[in-house]
Amino acid sequence: MIQKLKISxxxxxxxxxxxxxxxxxxxxxxxxxIVPGVESNLIQWNFTEPTEIDSLILFRTxxxxxxxxxxxxxxxxPNRYLDxxxxxxxxxxxxxxxxxxxxxxxxxxxxxxxxxxxLKMNKYQDMFVNEFTQKNINNIEALITILIxxxxxxxxxxxxxxxxxxxxxxxSSNIRCEYPWFDHFPVHDIFMMETKLENKLWQDIPKQVKQxxxxxxxxxxxxxxxxxxxxxxxxEKGIYLIEEQINYLFSSFEEELELLNKQEPVxxxxxxxxxxxxxxxxxxxNPDQLFGKDIALISDENLITxxxxxxxxxxxIVSVSIPENWYECSLAxxxxxxxxxxxxxxxxxxxxxxxxxxxxxxxxxxNTFIIPETSKPVxxxxxxxxxxxxxxxxxLLYESEVIDPLIISVNTTDIWHYSPVYSNKQTxxxxxxxxxxxxxxxxxxxxxxxxxxxxxxxxxxxxPIITDSKTIWSRNPKDLAWEQASVSTMGLKNKLxxxxxxxxxxxxxxxxxxxxxx
Numbered sequence: 001m002i003q004k005l006k007i008s009x010x011x012x013x014x015x016x017x018x019x020x021x022x023x024x025x026x027x028x029x030x031x032x033x034i035v036p037g038v039e040s041n042l043i044q045w046n047f048t049e050p051t052e053i054d055s056l057i058l059f060r061t062x063x064x065x066x067x068x069x070x071x072x073x074x075x076x077x078p079n080r081y082l083d084x085x086x087x088x089x090x091x092x093x094x095x096x097x098x099x100x101x102x103x104x105x106x107x108x109x110x111x112x113x114x115x116x117x118x119l120k121m122n123k124y125q126d127m128f129v130n131e132f133t134q135k136n137i138n139n140i141e142a143l144i145t146i147l148i149x150x151x152x153x154x155x156x157x158x159x160x161x162x163x164x165x166x167x168x169x170x171x172s173s174n175i176r177c178e179y180p181w182f183d184h185f186p187v188h189d190i191f192m193m194e195t196k197l198e199n200k201l202w203q204d205i206p207k208q209v210k211q212x213x214x215x216x217x218x219x220x221x222x223x224x225x226x227x228x229x230x231x232x233x234x235x236e237k238g239i240y241l242i243e244e245q246i247n248y249l250f251s252s253f254e255e256e257l258e259l260l261n262k263q264e265p266v267x268x269x270x271x272x273x274x275x276x277x278x279x280x281x282x283x284x285x286n287p288d289q290l291f292g293k294d295i296a297l298i299s300d301e302n303l304i305t306x307x308x309x310x311x312x313x314x315x316x317i318v319s320v321s322i323p324e325n326w327y328e329c330s331l332a333x334x335x336x337x338x339x340x341x342x343x344x345x346x347x348x349x350x351x352x353x354x355x356x357x358x359x360x361x362x363x364x365x366x367n368t369f370i371i372p373e374t375s376k377p378v379x380x381x382x383x384x385x386x387x388x389x390x391x392x393x394x395x396l397l398y399e400s401e402v403i404d405p406l407i408i409s410v411n412t413t414d415i416w417h418y419s420p421v422y423s424n425k426q427t428x429x430x431x432x433x434x435x436x437x438x439x440x441x442x443x444x445x446x447x448x449x450x451x452x453x454x455x456x457x458x459x460x461x462x463x464p465i466i467t468d469s470k471t472i473w474s475r476n477p478k479d480l481a482w483e484q485a486s487v488s489t490m491g492l493k494n495k496l497x498x499x500x501x502x503x504x505x506x507x508x509x510x511x512x513x514x515x516x517x518x
Contacts, residue, residue: 029047029048029049029106029107029108030045030046030047030048030056030096030097030098030106030107030108031045031046031047031048031108031109032044032045032094032096032108032109032114033045033114033227034094034114034115034116035116035221035222035227035228036116036117036118036119036218037118037119037218037219037221037222037223038088038118038119038120038121038125038218038219038222039084039086039087039088039118039119039120039121040082040083040084040086040118040222040223041082041083041086041092041094041116041118041222042080042081042082042083042116042221042222042225042226042227043058043080043081043082043083043094043096043114044079044080044227045079045080045096045108046079051076051098051106053076053098054075054076055073055074055075055076055098056073056074056075056076056096056097056098057070057072057073057096057097057098058070058071058072058073058074058081058083058094058095058096059071059094059095059096059097060083060092060093060094060095061092061093062090062091062092062093063093064093064113068093068095071083076098078225080225080227082222082223082225084222086118087118088118088119088120088121089117089118089119089120090117090118091115091116091117092115092116092117092118093113093114093115094108094113094114094115094116095107095108095110095113096108119218121219124215124216125215125216125218125219128216129219132146137220138224139224140213140220140224140226140231140234140235140238141172141238143213143216143220144172144209144213144238144242145168145169145172146168147208147209147212147213148168148171148172148205148209148242149164149165149167149168150212151201151204151205151208151209151212152164152167152168152201152205155199155201157196157199157201158192158196159192162189162192163185163189166184166185167184167185170184170245170249171205171242171245171246171249172238172241172242172245173245174241174245175245176248177374178372178374178375179252179256179372179374180248180249180252181193181249181252181253181256182256182369182370182371182372185369186315186366186368186369187260187283187285187314187315187368187369187370188313188314188315188316188368189315190253190256190257190260190315191257191260191313191314191315193253194257197250197253202246202250205242205246206239206242206243206246209238209239209242210235210239213235213238217231256372259355259372260285260370261285261286263285263355264285264333264338264339265284265285265286265287265288265289265290265333266282266283266284266285266286266287266290266295266306266318266331266333267282267283267285267331267338267339267353268280268281268282268283268331268339268341268353269281269282269283269352269353269367269369269370269371270283270350270351270352270353270367271341271343271347271350271351271353272349272350272351272367273345273347273348273349273350277321277322278321278322278324278343278345279319279320279321279322280297280319280320280322280329280343281317281318281319281320281367282295282306282317282318282319282320282331283315283316283317283367283368283370284308284312284313284314284315284316284317284318285314285315286314287308287312287313287314287316290308290333293333293334294332294333294334294335295308295331295332295333296331296332297320297322297329297330297331297332298329298330298332298337299323299326299327299328299329299330302323302326304320304322306318306320315368317367317368319367322343324345326343327342327343327344327345327441327442327466328340328341328342328343328466329341329343339357340483340484341353341357342442342464342465342466344440344442344444344464346440346442347361349361349362350362350363350367351363352365352369352371353371354371354372354373355370355371355372355373355481356372356373356475356479356480356481356482357481357482357483358373358461358462358463358482359462359463359464360462361459361462373480376460376461377398377399377401377403378396378397378398378399378403378406378420378447378449378460379396379397379398379447379460379461379475379480380394380395380396380397380445380447380461380463380475381395381396381397381428381474381475382394382395382430382472382473382474382475382488382489382490383395383445383463383465383471383472383473383474384470384471384472384473384488384490385435385443385465385466385467385470385471386470387467387468387469387470389434390434390435390436390437391432391433391434391435392410392415392432392433392434392435392443392465393430393431393432393433393488393490394408394416394430394431394432394433394445395428395429395430395474395490396418396428396429396430397426397427397428397475398420398426398427398429399426400423400424400425400426400427403420403449404449404450404451405417405418405419405420405449405450406418406419406420406447406448406449406450407447407448407450407457408445408446408447408448409445409446409448410433410435410443410444410445410446411438411443411444415433415435416431416433418431430490435467438467441466441467441468442464442465442466442467443464443465443467444462444463444464444465445461445462445463445464445465446459446461446462447459447460447461447462448460463482471484472484472485472486472487472488473485474488474489
């Protein structure tokens, strides 16, 4: 019997026509394996001879007593196809064929056609699939993330509002950064995690996830078009990465929490402009230490007393509106100035203040986050402005490694192009510039790295300076935090602090350049 099928304008003739009866040697050219899954059969094939074809013709039958029926034309690559138009507990036989350019037909085994018997979805699989049908689970990594999120949610160790999804993504990812907790969680959540990490939940997560994956394997293995060997390897790798990530995050958490505990109990963390007002956001890191103390923002002879609720918890935010005539201010506790900063009312974006008092422009984090300053191959180390001579001195510190050329800009003008030379030691270099008058009494320094491979300039640092009086800012050599200084060390050979292990002072190279831009 000849069966005519019109697909994409091509007339396909069934292999049952005597004209296309295969010889024994043309069988088994396509080796086919069937992997039964929940209400599906995964068809996977390989060729025993080189082929240059774009598609295959797939046939199916429920009984070898009946002829094979055309099912679909499928791409030859990738070498698998999911047949989900089947019923559980029924047996389905399959045949794949293709035609060579000379008209000869090649097929899978016709003597013992491959078959699969789909499984019935059990209650747990049905509940899980229906619950997470909107989650776009399209690979094992996404499935593991959902299972971790489910495990944490069901533990009920976190209060309502905690970002369990962000925690699940962090646990299931392979993220390696300097401050993973600071990068992903607001301060109050980090302090909350301190007690939660003692819970037995974290040790059980890999084991529980592995058990849940095994229950879901019959459904998702076929959904992800994976054969058993691939599934097993990916699951083993995923569980291993969870264990590694948990160990890494626990270790990093201790370091990041220690860094937070070293800070003053309150600090300015954000400056933002809203509704024609500039706001300073104070982050309370340890409200208990502030009990009975006077907290104030001070500018010249002006003072704003800071009040905060008695029930404030670590990570709480106190927002203070700053008068328009304030261009710099200090945060003080009992009259002791602990943080100084410039305020540029012309800036419309939100500015984050890092733990080292660096200014982070256009941060996409909200004001409940704290921003550490990450390690950099080169950084601004000291800045000094002399209003009488309108001169700006800049000191750079770069590490003992080869780095790309850099550019220093003041506002929108590039004033210094520098290509560091290789050194096996930390190196400091100074330069002096004449700065023209600007309409505002604040200038911004920007440090850009010029990536020669891509010819793209990346801004790695920004810092503002008041220009109506002599101003000196330098980094504390111990923790590299910016501090306002009364005496400049420009032109002097710097020395680093001794290492904590008691080793000797590390010498630095020093170079002085005079630049007078046109």
